[in-house]
Amino acid sequence: MIVTIDGPAGAGKSSAARQLARRLGFRFLDTGGMYRAVALAGHRRGVDWSRPDELAAIAAELTLEVTDDAIRMDGQDVTQAVRTLEITTLTQFAADNEAVRRRLIDQQRALAAGNDVVTEGRDQATVVFPHAECKIFLPASEEERARRRFQDLLARGEEVDFQVVLDKQRRRDERDVERPFGGLAKAPDSIEVNTDGMTPEQVVDRLEEIVRARRG
Ligand code: DC
Numbered sequence: 775m776i777v778t779i780d781g782p783a784g785a786g787k788s789s790a791a792r793q794l795a796r797r798l799g800f801r802f803l804d805t806g807g808m809y810r811a812v813a814l815a816g817h818r819r820g821v822d823w824s825r826p827d828e829l830a831a832i833a834a835e836l837t838l839e840v841t842d843d844a845i846r847m848d849g850q851d852v853t854q855a856v857r858t859l860e861i862t863t864l865t866q867f868a869a870d871n872e873a874v875r876r877r878l879i880d881q882q883r884a885l886a887a888g889n890d891v892v893t894e895g896r897d898q899a900t901v902v903f904p905h906a907e908c909k910i911f912l913p914a915s916e917e918e919r920a921r922r923r924f925q926d927l928l929a930r931g932e933e934v935d936f937q938v939v940l941d942k943q944r945r946r947d948e949r950d951v952e953r954p955f956g957g958l959a960k961a962p963d964s965i966e967v968n969t970d971g972m973t974p975e976q977v978v979d980r981l982e983e984i985v986r987a988r989r990g
Contacts, residue, residue: 775907777800777909778909779893779895780900780960781895781896782892782914783943783947784914784919785913785967786912786922787856788916791830791893792842793974794892798892800889800891801886801891802891802892803840803882803894804893804894805894806865806896807840808840809860809869809878810857811836811845811847811870812865814855814864816832816867817861826871827873829871830877833873845862853866869953870953872955875955879952879956882898896953896958897959897965907988908984910966910981911961911965912966912967914970916943916944917940918971920939920940920943922970923939
């Protein structure tokens with residue numbers, strides 16, 4: 775069974791999806807981490823960001839290993855390195871790159887093949903797994919999302935300003951929605967769960983309920 779969870783940045787998708795997968799005994803697929811890893815590779819190799827073909831060539835050679843808890847890039851654990859503010863901003867170049875998207879989509883489908891999976895991203899229900907048995911759309915208000923991201927970055931020891939986090943998130947939201955290929959959109963057959971005011975545990979409870987009802 776494939777469960778897709780799509781939504782904007784900071785809605786609590788990653789932690790909810792990871793815990794949901796654990797409860798169900800499914801694999802967890804963090805597709806944002808894959809786009810982030812491509813951006814990190816471009817950054818480390820000094821890619822010219824105005825040349826989409828250069829980043830696509832890097833992505834084509836990159837070996838990504840994605841497990842439930844970690845992401846490895848050419849054998850190196852980059853789980854933490856992909857989540858800095860700098861890489862978060864650069865990740866748009868990977869997400870906007872159609873050749874990169876096609877490569878990562880193929881990898882996502884290969885990772886899911888024959889498995890029970892909870893997969894999380896922007897385009898999982900609309901593009902990558904249009905025939906998924908259970909599709910969930912997870913939005914939350916922009917203030918609440920920015921607050922969560924801010925706390926998260928503080929906890930990681932980054933020096934951040936709330937207004938900067940909110941502004942960056944707004945720009946990222948716009949780009950996520952406007953991206954012509956793989957942009958954030960709610961699939962017509964998705965179930966929407968707005969996470970405003972919900973604790974992480976309440977979100978997972980609700981998602982588990984939805985999936986179990988769908989499984990019958
Ligand atoms: O979910 P996240 O913040 O880790 O995602 C990082 C970026 O990657 C985000 O700006 C949008 C992009 N992304 C995407 O385009 N498609 C996906 N399936 C997942 C993430």
